[in-house]
Amino acid sequence: MKAFIVKRYGKNEKLHLTDWTEPIVKENDVLVQVHSAGVNLLDSLIRNGEFKLFLPYKPPFVNGHDVAGVVTKVGSKVSKFKVGDEVYSRVSDYRIGTFAEYISIDENDVALKPKNLSMEEASSIPLVGLTAWQALVEIGKIKKGQKVFIQAGSGGVGTFAIQLAKHLGAFVATTTSAKNIDLVKSLGADLIIDYKTEDFETKLKEYDLVLHSNRDTKILEKSLSILKPDGQLISLVGPPTPEFANQIGLPWYLKLVTKLISLSAKKKAQKLNTNFVFLFMRAEGKQLGEITKLIEADISKPVIDKVFPFVQTNEALSYVETGRSRGKVVVKVK
Structure with missing residues (x-):
C-alpha cells in the first residue's frame, strides 16, 4: 500500500510517500480502507519530534491520527463491526498511521460514520470532536447557564467546541479575526472578540471554563484571570502535568519532568483560586458514538476549509501549520 511516513524527526522534514507493508489485523482490530484522513497540527508536532519524550515513535513510521473509511476485514474477536461498515476514528497513540491506504484499528476506538456526512466531512471530526467532548463534558461538566471562553473559535477544535458548548446550554465567548466573525456567530458564539484589535481580558470576567489553545504564557495568565473562583482552564497546548x-503511564522520571515544567502554571492558577488542567485527548469510540448522534441530529456540523488530494499531504500539513485555516483540513485518499 501507499503511505506517507516520517523518515526522521525534524521541523524541516517532509513526509515521504512510499510503499509500505499492509497492517496486521489483531483479534480485536478492524482493517479500514482509508477514504479520507483529517490533518491536524498534532501530525506536524509528531513529525517535528516535539512529543518524542512522551510518545517515542521510532522512525520510520506512518503519520496521521484521523480517518474515515470502510471496514474490509475484522479480527476474530470483533463484535461491534462487520466488513462493509462505514466508520471513522481518531486512532489511539502508538497505533497512528491514517496517511495511508489502509490502517488497522482497535474496535474500541472506532464508531460508525454519521450517515449524513461524506467521508471527507467525517474524517474532519474525530480528533477535534473528542477534544471538545473530553474538555467540556468529561472534565468541565458544563451545565446550562455557565460561561465558557473558547480561544481560536474559527480553528478546528474551536468550531466544534462552540457548537458543543451551546448544545450544553453555555454562554460562549470566543476570539477570532474580523473575517471569521460571521462563521463563529453562525456556530452559536454569543460574544465575539477580534483578537487583533481587542483584549479579551478587559471584556470577560467570572467565567466557569476556558478552553486554552495559545502557547503564549502571557495569554495563559490573562486567561486564568478571567475565571471565577474554582473555575477551570483546560489547556490543549501545555505544559503537561503529572496527572497527564x-x-x-509515564515512568517516574518523566512524571518529575512534568511536575517541574507545569509548576509555574499551577502556581499561577492556585494563586487565583482556579484550576489548571492539561488535556491530551485520547481515542474513545464510545464518545465518538455520542458525537455521531449529535451530528445526525443536526446539532453539530463539520467545518471544512480545504480538501487536498492524497499526494499533497505535505502541502495540507503546511497549510495547517500557518494557523489560518477556517475549521478543518483533510486529505482525500480514495
Missing part, C-alpha cells in the same frame, strides 16, 4: 503523566 499518570494517565498515560
Whole structure:
C-alpha cells in the first residue's frame, strides 16, 4: 500500500510517500480502507519530534491520527463491526498511521460514520470532536447557564467546541479575526472578540471554563484571570502535568519532568483560586458514538476549509501549520 511516513524527526522534514507493508489485523482490530484522513497540527508536532519524550515513535513510521473509511476485514474477536461498515476514528497513540491506504484499528476506538456526512466531512471530526467532548463534558461538566471562553473559535477544535458548548446550554465567548466573525456567530458564539484589535481580558470576567489553545504564557495568565473562583482552564497546548503523566503511564522520571515544567502554571492558577488542567485527548469510540448522534441530529456540523488530494499531504500539513485555516483540513485518499 501507499503511505506517507516520517523518515526522521525534524521541523524541516517532509513526509515521504512510499510503499509500505499492509497492517496486521489483531483479534480485536478492524482493517479500514482509508477514504479520507483529517490533518491536524498534532501530525506536524509528531513529525517535528516535539512529543518524542512522551510518545517515542521510532522512525520510520506512518503519520496521521484521523480517518474515515470502510471496514474490509475484522479480527476474530470483533463484535461491534462487520466488513462493509462505514466508520471513522481518531486512532489511539502508538497505533497512528491514517496517511495511508489502509490502517488497522482497535474496535474500541472506532464508531460508525454519521450517515449524513461524506467521508471527507467525517474524517474532519474525530480528533477535534473528542477534544471538545473530553474538555467540556468529561472534565468541565458544563451545565446550562455557565460561561465558557473558547480561544481560536474559527480553528478546528474551536468550531466544534462552540457548537458543543451551546448544545450544553453555555454562554460562549470566543476570539477570532474580523473575517471569521460571521462563521463563529453562525456556530452559536454569543460574544465575539477580534483578537487583533481587542483584549479579551478587559471584556470577560467570572467565567466557569476556558478552553486554552495559545502557547503564549502571557495569554495563559490573562486567561486564568478571567475565571471565577474554582473555575477551570483546560489547556490543549501545555505544559503537561503529572496527572497527564499518570494517565498515560509515564515512568517516574518523566512524571518529575512534568511536575517541574507545569509548576509555574499551577502556581499561577492556585494563586487565583482556579484550576489548571492539561488535556491530551485520547481515542474513545464510545464518545465518538455520542458525537455521531449529535451530528445526525443536526446539532453539530463539520467545518471544512480545504480538501487536498492524497499526494499533497505535505502541502495540507503546511497549510495547517500557518494557523489560518477556517475549521478543518483533510486529505482525500480514495
